[in-house]
């Protein structure tokens with residue numbers, strides 16, 4: 152099959168009002184045409200009408216750790232972030248399975264789960280062991296082989312931006328993580344080796360200020376400037392981190408004592424020092440950012456084109472059950488926000504659409520800018536020029552939501568309906 156034409160009830164292009172009863176024509180994984188009627192000049196091999204379906208651009212998850220995707224439940228937070236970190240570390244050490252087998256299984260579960268919930272691109276923070284082959288295998292595994300699916304997705308149905316983690320809480324960890332990071336970036340850079348799921352762009356994730364010195368963050372940013380790479384870092388995530396950074400107090404003082412060495416302790420900075428350094432990266436994804444000062448937020452607003460906070464709404468709820476993230480205020484002051492799922496160590500699943508539902512239902516905010524946080528905005532932000540919106544020439548990696556009664560709605564009602572709690576996002580090819 153060369154060309155497929157699909158007519159859902161609504162096309163959510165993210166560059167126009169929702170379009171009612173429009174055709175989307177795709178060929179070899181690209182959008183060739185969008186319009187209310189098909190031009191006779193286009194030879195179409197297959198026509199599909201999808202009543203009560205809305206088609207959106209493929210969803211983009213900008214913060215995740217696929218390697219925890221084998222967890223059945225998140226670790227209980229119980230008000231202590233430091234205890235939660237301890238549980239995550241013990242989980243890693245306590246497994247009796249072969250570490251390669253269990254890691255591979257977890258990453259592959261994460262790819263499957265993300266794909267099944269309509270995610271088409273994930274920024275994945277990774278640690279050793281990790282392998283491009285595991286990712287390739289998982290993507291091959293979930294790619295549908297029907298003619299219609301191949302016409303829509305082209306040669307790849309799911310993309311991964313690997314962000315290898317570096318840290319130097321102890322100096323030997325710096326050497327080991329940096330060497331793994333170089334290996335991963337070398338392995339993913341080569342797009343010719345059939346790895347069409349990688350943009351080939353380098354990325355590094357300095358872990359967090361309680362494990363990573365300011366010196367290592369500065370060196371990492373310098374390196375990323377040379378290759379126009381992406382930095383992804385956890386910053387301002389918990390009160391425990393703030394206590395540690397402001398006066399070396401709080402639960403992290405004792406809990407992480409045996410892990411730290413003098414090199415790290417001599418090269419640590421304030422939270423603002425870390426913010427000042429990370430926003431200098433060519434692209435900076437800062438996960439969480441729950442506890443930023445006005446001064447920190449000013450820096451984000453100034454760097455809004457290249458530095459974003461990745462809000463993980465359900466992870467925020469997991470740790471801050473009775474608090475509200477100041478999303479509306481921060482967006483109003485010009486801070487770019489994207490959305491991520493974080494990992495299954497703090498979230499029950501990797502359903503990115505559920506992050507949108509959580510945000511819209513817990514803030515007074517229009518659905519359009521929130522949906523943009525997982526489509527148009529991350530694509531623009533990460534330089535993914537053929538993703539993020541439905542436009543002619545872009546990839547036809549689409550996400551679909553099926554809901555009864557969509558035909559009864561008007562263009563200004565449809566997004567509000569889609570973000571209600573009872574909707575599920577899936578890859579479009581699953582509905583064909």
Ligand SMILES: [Zn+2]
Pocket residue numbers: 214215216276385438493494
């Ligand atoms: Zn994270």
